[in-house]
Amino acid sequence: MPVRRDLRFPLPSERACDWHALGPYVTHFFNALSLLFPAGERYFIDSVRYYRDRIEDPELKKQVLGFIGQEAMHTREHIEYNETLKAAGLPAAHLEKYVVRLLDFGRRNAPHSVQLAQTVALEHYTAMLAGMLLDDETRIASGVPIYAQLWTWHALEETEHKAVSFDVWNAVMRPGLKRYLIRAAAMLQITLMFWTIVFWFHTRLLIADRHRGGHVRGIWTLMRFLFGRRGVFPTIALDWLRFFKPSFHPWDHDNRSQLARIDSVVAAVEAAGGRDKPSAVRARMMARSQKSA
Ligand SMILES: [Fe+2]
Ligand SMILES: [Fe+2]
Numbered sequence: 001m002p003v004r005r006d007l008r009f010p011l012p013s014e015r016a017c018d019w020h021a022l023g024p025y026v027t028h029f030f031n032a033l034s035l036l037f038p039a040g041e042r043y044f045i046d047s048v049r050y051y052r053d054r055i056e057d058p059e060l061k062k063q064v065l066g067f068i069g070q071e072a073m074h075t076r077e078h079i080e081y082n083e084t085l086k087a088a089g090l091p092a093a094h095l096e097k098y099v100v101r102l103l104d105f106g107r108r109n110a111p112h113s114v115q116l117a118q119t120v121a122l123e124h125y126t127a128m129l130a131g132m133l134l135d136d137e138t139r140i141a142s143g144v145p146i147y148a149q150l151w152t153w154h155a156l157e158e159t160e161h162k163a164v165s166f167d168v169w170n171a172v173m174r175p176g177l178k179r180y181l182i183r184a185a186a187m188l189q190i191t192l193m194f195w196t197i198v199f200w201f202h203t204r205l206l207i208a209d210r211h212r213g214g215h216v217r218g219i220w221t222l223m224r225f226l227f228g229r230r231g232v233f234p235t236i237a238l239d240w241l242r243f244f245k246p247s248f249h250p251w252d253h254d255n256r257s258q259l260a261r262i263d264s265v266v267a268a269v270e271a272a273g274g275r276d277k278p279s280a281v282r283a284r285m286m287a288r289s290q291k292s293a
Pocket of ligand 2: 044124
C-alpha cells in the first residue's frame with residue numbers, strides 16, 4: 001500500500017552540478033530527469049483522479065489515495081530541487097516551461113483514456129528506472145548524501161505504487177484488443193518523447209555548465225553509465241519489452257524486497273534534518289513571497 005511520507009530534502013545548490021560520484025555528466029542526466037517531474041507528476045495525478053469515481057474496489061480506491069499523496073510530495077520536492085538548479089545558474093526555469101506547455105497541450109487535446117494510458121506508460125518508466133537505481137547503489141552514489149537520499153526515496157515510492165495507475169487502467173477500461181492497442185501505442189509514443197526530451201534537456205544543462213572542463217572523461221563515463229554492460233539502457237531493455245505482453249502486470253517483476261530499505265532511508269533523511277526544516281532555497285522562496293505579498 002503506497003504511504004505518503006512528508007519528507008524534505010535540504011539540497012545544497014553549490015553541489016547541484018556535481019553531486020553524483022560519477023561527475024557532472026551523470027549528475028546532469030539526473031538533473032534533466034528532475035526537470036520533468038513537477039509538471040509530469042501533476043499530469044499523472046490528474047489523469048488518475050479523473051477516473052477515481054469509477055473505481056469500485058475499495059482497496060484500489062485506497063491505493064489511488066496513497067498514489068496521489070506520494071506523487072504530490074514528489075512534485076513538491078522536485079520543485080525545490082529545480083529551484084536549486086536555478087540557484088546554481090542553470091536554465092531550469094526555461095526548460096521546465098516546455099514540459100508544462102507540452103502537457104497542457106496533452107490535457108486539452110488527448111482523450112482522458114489516452115492521458116491515463118500515457119500515465120501508465122510513464123509509470124512503467126519510473127518503475128524501471130527506480131528498480132535499476134535500487135538494484136545497484138553505485139548508480140545513485142553521491143558525494144552529497146542528501147541528493148542520493150532524495151533519489152532513493154523517490155525510487156522506493158515509485159516501486160511501492162508502480163501498479164496503481166495500471167490497476168486503475170484495467171478497472172475502468174473495457175477489456176479487449178482496443179485496450180491493449182492504446183496501452184502499447186502510448187508506450188511507443190512516450191518512449192520517443194521521453195528520451196527526446198531527456199536528451200535535449202541533458203544537452204542544454206551540459207552546455208550551460210561547459211566551463212567545468214573534463215569533457216572527454218565526462219562523455220566516456222556517461223556512455224558507460226547509459227550503454228555499458230550494467231548501463232541504464234541494457235538494464236531496462238527487457239522490462240520495457242515485457243510491457244508489450246498482453247497479460248503484462250507491473251508486479252510480474254516482483255521486486256518488493258527492495259522496499260525493505262525504506263525505513264532506514266526515512267530515518268537517514270530525518271537525521272539529516274530532512275523533515276520540516278526549511279532549506280536555504282525554501283527560505284529564499286519564502287522571503288521572496290513575503291516581499292511580494
Ligand atoms: Fe513520483
Ligand atoms: Fe509514480
